[in-house]
Amino acid sequence: EDPSVVMALRVTNLVFPYAFRCNAELVPLLTFRMVQLSLKKGACSLSCPAFAGYGMLLCGAFGSIEDGCVIGQVAEAMHEKYGGREWVARYSLSVHGMINTWNRPWRESLEPVKAGYRIGLGTGDIEFSFLCAAVYSTICFHSGSPLNLVYTESEDFIRLAETYGQEHIQASIRVTTQLCANLMGMAQNPLELSGSFMDQTAVLRTATQSQDGAQLSTVHLYLLVLSCFHHKYDHAARAAANLNQIQLRSGSAFGNASRYFMDGLAAFALARSMSKSPFSTRGSCLK
Structure with missing residues (x-):
């Protein structure tokens, strides 16, 4: 009920996307x-978006998945109680x-994330609307949706x-789209992410x-x-080695799961032809 507190929360929410893009170190401070x-x-x-962001930081940046999921439930309860269509995309x-992708089936997140994209466009929260679109495309791929x-959709x-001038987020969506194009046989070199989209x-x-660790990680x-x-x-072993050199402050459930599964798969395959190699240990994670 205190207008000054409401205004402080509103202003912080409004500057959040700019901190997210220009100075990521401010994101935890603003959230806290x-x-x-x-x-x-x-x-x-x-x-609601504050507690949602806090839960996301706990799951990703701080590696406290159980606590992050609890805070996520708090954010869900707040959303049910207070509503606030203006911040649905966030x-x-x-x-x-x-x-929720850390402890629930990934496909359960598809429709809510896509709804966040649509509602964000309607409320003018354009940046987070297209962040929802980027995450939606990524989850679609990792959860086994049909490539076409x-x-x-991507x-x-x-x-x-x-059209909305979201070049930075558009670049992220292009990587996933080019991956689909490669897997569908639409790239000249199937092992290189080059073609119509990037x-x-x-x-x-x-x-x-630009030291964009998230984009580097996605490409590799x-x-x-x-x-x-x-x-x-x-080739897979080299890509995995490049991934291991990238210092990310956070990660997603779907990205981490695919990364370690594919890394283990490649190591397991290489270990068969290279006795007493370091790949033997890494490949054993699949057993």
Whole structure:
């Protein structure tokens, strides 16, 4: 009921996307401040994305998955009690896209995350709307949705993101779309993420220069997937080694699961032809 607290929460929520893009180190500080204000002064609809973001940080950046999932349930309860359509895209991204995927079937998150995308467009929360779109496409792929469906929907997201000037998020969706194109036989080199949607060399160069660990990680993960799909396990081992060199402050359930499964698969295959190799230990994780 305190107007100054409500205004503080609103302003913090509004600057959150800019911190997310320009200075990621501010994201935990802003999140903690919103949670602190809500606990001291009382919760409202603006508290929902704060607790959702806190749960996401616990699951990803801090590796405390059980605690993060509990906070995610708190955010869900807040959403049911206070509503707040204006912030649905942020809530859906954090809770359904990045928290619930740690302890629930991934496909259960698809419709809520897509709803966050649609509602975000309607309320003007454009950046988080397209973040929902990017996460939706990624979960679709990792949960085994038909490639042609992932490809078609992602292509639509790219066109609309371009209309709204969301180049940074569009670049993320392009990587997933190019992966689908490769797996559908639509790339000249099936082991390289280059084609209609991206140029692998250019994307890696830009991501390296901007220290975009998330984009670098995604590209090398998908190269690992392609290499395993085509039984090129030496290529897969190199992609896995590149992944291990990237220092990420957070991670997703679907990204981590695919990464370690594919890494173990490649190591297991290589260990068969290389006795007493380090791949034997890594490959044993699949047993």
